[in-house]
Amino acid sequence: MNCRHVQNNLSAYLDQELTIEEMADIRTHLYDCSACREEEAELRSLKALLTGMKSKTPNADFEERLVNSTIQKGMAEARAWPRRAGIFLVVAVCSMLGTMQLLQSMKSRQDEITAKTERSHEIASAIHRDQVFTASLDPYNSGSIVLPTDGSDH
């Protein structure tokens, strides 16, 4: 038997929870090993201290109060949930509506810009076409030709 095994079983040894053979082996080791003997002494003192402490006995209604308290807390949480959920729902709906409105407004603005840009291109294109139309009469403008209308090319 080595020190490690002895120290692991010291508490059970002091509480006489081991077999007779194990108790005998540990006792034999403690005669020969001062380190384990010192450990055994410390543990025995600690156990003596713990044994001497008064234990606190709960009041008779402790259990009932504990149960009631737990039930009431659960009920309170159950009552609070719909209110919290309602607030959450209102916030979520408002947020969703706000986002939709923002998206709608952005889309309208985008549509407006797109329409204006398209109209601008249409006018530029119409003017360009008209200029080429009249220029084609003039041999000094014989290179005039209608170009793509993407707005950046002419």
Added chain:
Amino acid sequence: MIMKSTRTWASSAVLALCLPSSVFANNSKESPYDLVMRSMRRSFSVNVVAVISNRDSMDGSWGLVQVIRDKTGHIRKSILAPAKHRGIESVDDGERSLTYIPQEKQLLDQDSAFSLPNDVQLRTELAKKNYVFKIESKPKVADKLTFCISAEPKAKEMDVRRYYIDPVTAYPLRLETVSADGDVSVIYTTKSVSYPKKIAANTFEIETKGPFRRMTYSRPTSVDSVGEVKIKLGFTPLIPEGLPFGFKVQEMQINQSPEWKSLVIRMTDGLVRATAYQFRSAGAPAVKTLDPSTVQDVRGIRIMLITDLNKVVTDRLMAAFLSSADDIHPIVMGLRSQPSNLDQRLELNAVSGTLAILDKSPTKARFCRTLSVVDRTSVKNRSF
């Protein structure tokens, strides 16, 4: 896919114009003025295959275009450069003009400008009145001998124009403008030219690749009176009583397309053309591709002036249109038509009602006089 134009073309009027060309072609006594006028006719006595470099009237960018035209007025144009526009082709048979834009898979089908009334007589008269023509030199352009004829304007604000013309065929090979400062701008020049005896008939057909969208446009229709414009377009147009530098209104036309109802006023001094477009300014978007200095809003009408004239002349032409608006005080009109190349400019502060002469930089007032400003288009104190 081959698209053949089946309509008849080359009206008798156009053919008739070819005859004097051939008659005068070898006339050594032809005056510089006559040669310039002959070079501006709608058809020539020879077939022409040329590669020309010219400037786009809208943004000033340069392009290289092959032009093939036969004696009867058929024209084919093919863009060679810039690369992004290569493949764009146009054919004109005198009645319809087709332009194929492969980049956009579009075929533009519109009236030919040759269907318009011939304006040669008006232009000839005006050119004679407004310019003095003389032969300056006889240089070669695209390996052809040319007569360089200068057209000196009687109005000093106008640029001198130099026409380089093949004296035999009267085909124009180059056009330059020379400003008062002596700056030369090339408007159009020929890189190569030949006069083949025959041109294959299928030259004037357009070959399209794959599916395309046909866009049909009608040319604007002529109108004779302001009242007619008001009825058809819903606004009273601004028509100047007179135009500066010998310009005349050639024709008023209206464009009734739903996307852009507008009035088109075509003007010329004989050699140069200018176009004023008028339409309702309410809700009209800015057209970025146009020089802002050619755009003015007055009395709810937007005026766009498109021309290759210099800024001073363009501004004066615009001022003539603005002056036709009754409620515009001459001071305001003057402010709007100030030449941009001066060191100082007049500025009207619409809030404080102050008229100031400002140095261009820094903008510090040197002289002020208070006016009663009603709005941006009128000034109450007319005794100023």
